[in-house]
Amino acid sequence: MDNFITKNKRSIYGGLIATIFTGLGAFLLGNLSGYEAKQLITSSLPGVNMLCNTIALASATILALLLTLLGISFGSESKLKKAHYHQVLTIAKFDTILFVGALVMFQFFNIPITEAENVETSWFETIYWATLLFSSILSGMMITVILMLYSTVTNIIHIIGLGEDHYLISSDETEEEAED
Known part of the structure; x- marks a missing residue:
C-alpha cells in the first residue's frame, strides 16, 4: 500500500483535493430538516444519475483503452520494465472499483425512495448526506484515475514517441545498445 501511494502521490492528491472541494461545497449548506433533504434529493436525482452514467x-472506456495501451507497450521496440505494466494494472484495478461504485450508486438512485410513504423524514437527511459523500468520492476517484492514466500515457510518449531514455526502459535493452 505504501508503494501505491508513493508511486501515485500526485494522482491521489488530485483526487483527494477534488473530493474535499466537492464535498465541502455541499457541507457548507449546514443542517437540513428531513423535508428539505427530501426536496433536495428529488431535485438532485437527475444530476446524480448523470454523474453515475x-x-x-x-x-468502461478507460478499461477498453488500457488494452490498446498494452498493445502499444508490448509492440514497441523498447523493452519496458515490469513497473510500467504494474502502473497499467493499478489503473485497471482502481478504474474497476470506480466502475462498480458508479453502477451501484446509479442502481441505488433508481429506487423511488422519495415517493415511498413509509420512510421517515429523518432518513432523508442521512440519504442526502450519503449521496453527497459518495458522489464526491466517485468524482475524486475519477480524477485520480485520469491523473494516473495521464502519467502512464506521458511515460509511453517519452519512451516510444520521443525515444527518450526513461526509467521504465529495461536496463537489458540499454546494455545491448551500448554493446553495438
Missing part, C-alpha cells in the same frame, strides 16, 4: 461510461 458519465463515470460508468468513462470507466
